[in-house]
Amino acid sequence: MNKKLTISRAGAVLSILALSLTLQGCRGMKSEKTPIHPNMNMDQQERKEAQEVNNFFEDGRSMRTPVEGTVARGLSRLDKAYYEGIDENGEWIADMPIDLTKSIVYRGKERYEVFCTPCHGNAGDGLGIIMTGQYGYVPAPTFHQDRLREAPDGEIYSAIYNGVRNMPSYRHQVPVDDRWAIVAYVRALQASQNASREDLIAAGVDVEALEAEYNEEQAAIAEAKAAKEASQGEIVATVERGMEVSTMYACQTCHSSDGSAVIGPSWKNLYGSEGLVTTEDGETITVVKEDEYLIESIVNPYAKIVDGYDPLMADAYGGLSQSDLQSLVEYIKSLSDN
Ligand code: HEC
Ligand code: HEC
Incomplete structure (x- = not known):
């Protein structure tokens, strides 16, 4: 074993350690000094910040609008x-x-x-x-x-x-x-959803089986509805409940209570008024707007369309209970001076 060699090897190990510590020393440590940046390339150039004043232009703005008649790549909306x-x-x-x-x-x-x-x-x-x-x-x-x-x-x-x-x-x-x-x-x-019987037959659908299934489904729906109505017992209707239901179903987005027309007619002074409506057969008739008519307007909104309005109310309220429907009527009634 050569003693000299051992010493110089230990020296080499130490100096590599020292060098790596020196190089790593800068990482993550803050320094006030400008970093050494030997090759500038185009890393730092004169430029304007957003909203900065630029006296070069007459309007003093450094943010320029696109040249008239030009369209940025990818922003064409001509079609x-x-x-x-x-x-x-x-x-x-x-x-x-x-x-x-x-x-x-x-x-x-x-x-x-x-x-x-x-x-x-x-x-x-x-x-x-x-x-x-x-x-x-x-x-x-x-x-x-x-x-x-x-x-x-x-x-x-x-x-x-x-x-x-x-x-x-x-x-x-x-x-x-x-x-x-x-x-x-x-x-x-x-x-x-609008195929005719002939379309279905042509497409190879077993129409009779489908009809039987449909009729069964409808019977079950009717039965459930009758059972629900029977279990409701007495109709309890209050103005407060009417307001609550109206809020729950967002009726006010289309019906105001102050006389202004939104998307649908206002409920102010609606109860007891008379007005023209168009029936599903296209006939124009006069109706008196009381309980029966109002409830029909809610559960079957396409049956009679109020003159001057589009049929924009969704057929979505058929599931409301009799008490809730009557409560809505009471609420609408409460907005009437008639
Ligand atoms: C998306 C808008 C919209 C919503 C939501 C809406 N309606 Fe209507 N409603 C209309 C429009 C439009 C009409 C008038 C056209 C028509 O006769 O269907 C109307 C008509 C009516 C009428 C008859 C008014 C009249 O002058 O004869 C009643 C009553 C009524 N709505 C009650 C309700 C109730 C109750 C709700 C909530 C459960 C409701 N509407 C939710 C748009 C809406
Ligand atoms: C957050 C609920 C919601 C979503 C999601 C939604 N819609 Fe609607 N859409 C509505 C409502 C509510 C109306 C009725 C607005 C009214 O009459 O005031 C409507 C109306 C419409 C109408 C009828 C327009 C007319 O002229 O009466 C069309 C068509 C439609 N939506 C298509 C779409 C399509 C397609 C999508 C999916 C990209 C979509 N909607 C997503 C709630 C929604």
Whole structure:
């Protein structure tokens, strides 16, 4: 063994240790000194902060607007049909401006189920999970009504893009391509819920079995309803309960109590008044707005449409108990001087 070699090896180990400690010493430690920055590249240049004054320009602003007539890459929105669902006159376009494929419809289904089912329901019938009354949200209408079947594609698109009355816009959650995919799927839902007997037979469906199933279902619903009514016993109706139900179902979003028209007619002085309505057969008649008419307006809103208004009230209140319906009537009555 050579003694000299051992010493120099120990020295080497020590000096490596010392060197690594020196280099690591700076990490995580604060220093007031400017760091050594041997190669500047373009790391530091003169520049203006946001909102900073810049006397170079006449208006003194350093933040400049884009040169007139220019569009930043990726921000072109010239194709109004595609981006907004409208034509050059601002009218909703009748047909979607995309080439429809099966995969687009499936994409629409998937997106619809994410964004629309909580309110509109899986089948588009307006029976989404938040429509149970306990959340105080305005019910979403069913898509399976003539008004929305006949609506142009651009109008369905607009509901997603702009929102509509009480429905918020979903433009930030749903990008353009997906909006059209959802429109395609809403159309598919509408067609699927509006098939004729012949369509079903042509598609190989056992119509008789389906009808039997439907009738059974309807009988069960009617039975449950009758049982519920029978178990309710006496009708207890109060103005306070009426106000409560009205709040629970967010009726005030469309009906004011101060005489101003919102989306629907005001409830002020409604009770006992006379007015024109259009029946389902298209007949215009005069009605006296008392208990029977008011209850029908709530449980079957499409039966008679108030003159001057659109049929925008959802058919969503059929499940209210007799006591709650009568309470609503009492509340509406309390808003009347008649
Ligand atoms: C938070 C609940 C909610 C969600 C989620 C929702 N909607 Fe709605 N939607 C409503 C309500 C409420 C209305 C009725 C608004 C009114 O009449 O005041 C409505 C109305 C509509 C209408 C009818 C428009 C008209 O002209 O009457 C369409 C179409 C529609 N929604 C499509 C969609 C689509 C597609 C989605 C998914 C991207 C969606 N909605 C998501 C609540 C919702
Ligand atoms: C999305 C808006 C909307 C909501 C929510 C709504 N309604 Fe309506 N309602 C209307 C519109 C629009 C009309 C007028 C058109 C028609 O006859 O359907 C109307 C009509 C009525 C009428 C008949 C009024 C008249 O002048 O003859 C009554 C009564 C009524 N609503 C009660 C209610 C009650 C009770 C609730 C809550 C449980 C409710 N509405 C929720 C929009 C709404």
